[in-house]
Amino acid sequence: MENGAAPTAPAVIVAIDGPSGTGKSSTSKAVAAQLGLSYLDTGAQYRAITWWMVTNGIDIDDPHAVAAAAGKPEIVSGTDPARPTITVDGVDVAGPIRTQEVTSKVSAVSAVPEVRSRITELQRSIAASAPAGIVVEGRDIGTTVLPDADLKIFLTASAEARAARRNGELKGADVNATREALIKRDAADSSRKTSPLAKADDAVEVDTTDLTLPQVIECVVTLVEEKRAGK
Numbered sequence: 001m002e003n004g005a006a007p008t009a010p011a012v013i014v015a016i017d018g019p020s021g022t023g024k025s026s027t028s029k030a031v032a033a034q035l036g037l038s039y040l041d042t043g044a045q046y047r048a049i050t051w052w053m054v055t056n057g058i059d060i061d062d063p064h065a066v067a068a069a070a071g072k073p074e075i076v077s078g079t080d081p082a083r084p085t086i087t088v089d090g091v092d093v094a095g096p097i098r099t100q101e102v103t104s105k106v107s108a109v110s111a112v113p114e115v116r117s118r119i120t121e122l123q124r125s126i127a128a129s130a131p132a133g134i135v136v137e138g139r140d141i142g143t144t145v146l147p148d149a150d151l152k153i154f155l156t157a158s159a160e161a162r163a164a165r166r167n168g169e170l171k172g173a174d175v176n177a178t179r180e181a182l183i184k185r186d187a188a189d190s191s192r193k194t195s196p197l198a199k200a201d202d203a204v205e206v207d208t209t210d211l212t213l214p215q216v217i218e219c220v221v222t223l224v225e226e227k228r229a230g231k
């Protein structure tokens with residue numbers, strides 16, 4: 001290099017999609033941390049807007065009411081993979097967005113086109129300003145939000161494996177009920193009209209059912225490195 005500085009790798013955009021509990025967040029955070037990239041949890045953004053709707057008494061079963069309120073909350077995502085944050089109107093909602101109430105209502109809110117266009121715009125602007133690149137995880141990143149991503153991954157796993165993983169977090173929960181809830185949420189997310197949960201045609205599918213988390217992370221890191229090397 002003319003100025004003697006070490007060459008820097010060009011920014012890389014990685015889209016990781018898949019159904020609930022396939023390991024998107026755990027994998028994306030670890031891959032981003034390992035490769036020095038930013039990280040965006042788009043599910044947290046949909047949960048945050050859902051939390052705001054519930055807190056402000058919006059009837060989430062009324063798409064017109066949800067659409068009319070979609071532009072009101074200010075949602076801010078922190079993209080450090082070691083410490084991702086999410087605030088709504090300056091309030092830290094990292095805990096409240098994980099309640100059962102929000103989880104059961106988020107699919108209805110995220111199906112409203114006005115909500116999706118608002119959040120999609122936010123996601124694109126965050127991705128465009130990530131200095132070294134970013135790992136963005138969700139349901140429609142490869143198909144709709146970042147269709148020109150450098151690498152698209154679609155994670156899958158059996159419903160049984162996903163329910164067992166979730167039950168490892170929810171001590172004492174009924175694994176059958178957990179599995180049914182995952183299947184119901186995936187069905188709602190896959191069948192909505194606007195940017196449903198779907199694998200992009202050019203995404204690499206990774207079935208994580210029989211893989212450990214470190215194996216999935218290594219697989220994705222290798223795919224990113226190969227992409228960067230132009231293979």
Ligand SMILES: Nc1ncnc2c1ncn2[C@@H]1O[C@H](COP(=O)(O)OP(=O)(O)OP(=O)(O)O)[C@@H](O)[C@H]1O
Nearest residue numbers: 019020021022023024025026027165208211212213
């Ligand atoms: N390959 C794996 N093997 C075992 N456990 C895993 C694996 N991948 C993730 N997990 C565990 O499964 C749980 C769910 O993972 P994670 O939250 O990353 O999934 P997700 O796809 O982001 O889910 P959601 O879409 O519901 O947010 C976590 O407890 C995580 O540690």
Ligand SMILES: Nc1ccn([C@@H]2O[C@H](COP(=O)(O)O)[C@@H](O)[C@H]2O)c(=O)n1
Nearest residue numbers: 042043044046106107110138139140189
């Ligand atoms: N790109 C995305 C990401 C998420 N959603 C909706 O948010 C819900 C919660 O997502 P988690 O990853 O936190 O479980 C999810 O069930 C979808 O309804 C979305 O629509 N698009």
